[in-house]
Amino acid sequence: MALLITEKCINCDMCDPECPNEAITFGEEIYEIDPDKCTECVGHYDKPTCQSVCPITHCIIIDPDNVESEDLLLEKFVKLQGLA
Numbered sequence: 001m002a003l004l005i006t007e008k009c010i011n012c013d014m015c016d017p018e019c020p021n022e023a024i025t026f027g028e029e030i031y032e033i034d035p036d037k038c039t040e041c042v043g044h045y046d047k048p049t050c051q052s053v054c055p056i057t058h059c060i061i062i063d064p065d066n067v068e069s070e071d072l073l074l075e076k077f078v079k080l081q082g083l084a
């Protein structure tokens, strides 16, 4: 599934440079994750790195509107890397 940045975000900019898929950008008021680019870090890391670096508890959550299986995330990773 893709992850979602909630309004708890304090715009600290810790997550943006750490995303391996360049899925995080600054939106209108807070940072946002592009669900088409977020693989939940599948293919890159064991855990979502944005969640690991975010200093705010439960700021970045699973996006309830973009729930995907591990297989779909891996497929997305392959496409994003230009491997398919």
Ligand code: SF4
Binding pocket: 003, 018, 019, 020, 021, 022, 023, 024, 033, 037, 038, 039, 040, 041, 042, 048, 049, 050, 051
């Ligand atoms: S989970 Fe990984 S791929 Fe998704 S936005 Fe966070 S750092 Fe980027």
Ligand code: SF4
Binding pocket: 005, 008, 009, 010, 011, 012, 013, 014, 015, 016, 031, 050, 053, 054, 055, 056, 059, 060
């Ligand atoms: S690390 Fe967390 S608080 Fe900082 S910009 Fe990213 S989502 Fe917002």
